[in-house]
Ligand code: BG6
């Protein structure tokens with residue numbers, strides 16, 4: 001293993017909460033039933049694919065493509081208000097220290113996130129400089145479970161997928177990692193997913209998997 005590719009939302013930072021709150025506000029305003037269990041199905045999916053799941057409980061007048069685009073834009077505006085208010089204090093304990101230790105051991109580090117807000121979050125939380133490469137929703141055409149975002153991250157790092165571990169909290173992300181030929185490490189909900197190669201409970205548990213390449 002020479003490199004680690006990290007999903008961002010729900011792995012590096014708890015922005016999964018903000019995505020939930022934004023969808024909840026959209027759903028409540030339209031009398032659409034939405035809860036955390038439904039929200040778990042949105043993990044890792046694109047904004048547009050997430051909306052389709054939220055709309056499974058919608059019983060109003062048919063929505064045009066323009067209506068759906070407007071809902072996605074509104075959800076993103078709400079979400080970005082939360083994201084823009086983030087600070088380095090929002091990085092969970094142990095995350096920055098673990099990333100720095102992986103770096104010190106000579107491992108290459110990348111982010112592989114479906115989010116088009118990746119750079120905003122990494123800037124606000126002071127994590128941007130820790131990574132050698134960022135692959136996100138702005139450089140892909142197919143979202144997870146397609147492996148494109150991770151394959152791009154590996155390409156940016158110059159490391160073959162078989163030598164990279166992907167760290168994910170989403171089943172869609174584990175599917176993407178396996179489809180791309182990566183080692184899949186699950187944390188949070190993905191730690192219980194049967195396709196996960198290795199499960200970790202704390203972010204710092206990664207150090208037990210990381211080689212010293214120095
Ligand atoms: C993923 C999140 O990382 O990014 C999803 O897990 C989200 O919940 C997706 O829908 C797209 O994010 P954004 O910020 O581009 O809407």
Ligand code: MG
Nearest residue numbers: 007009010169
């Ligand atoms: Mg995630």
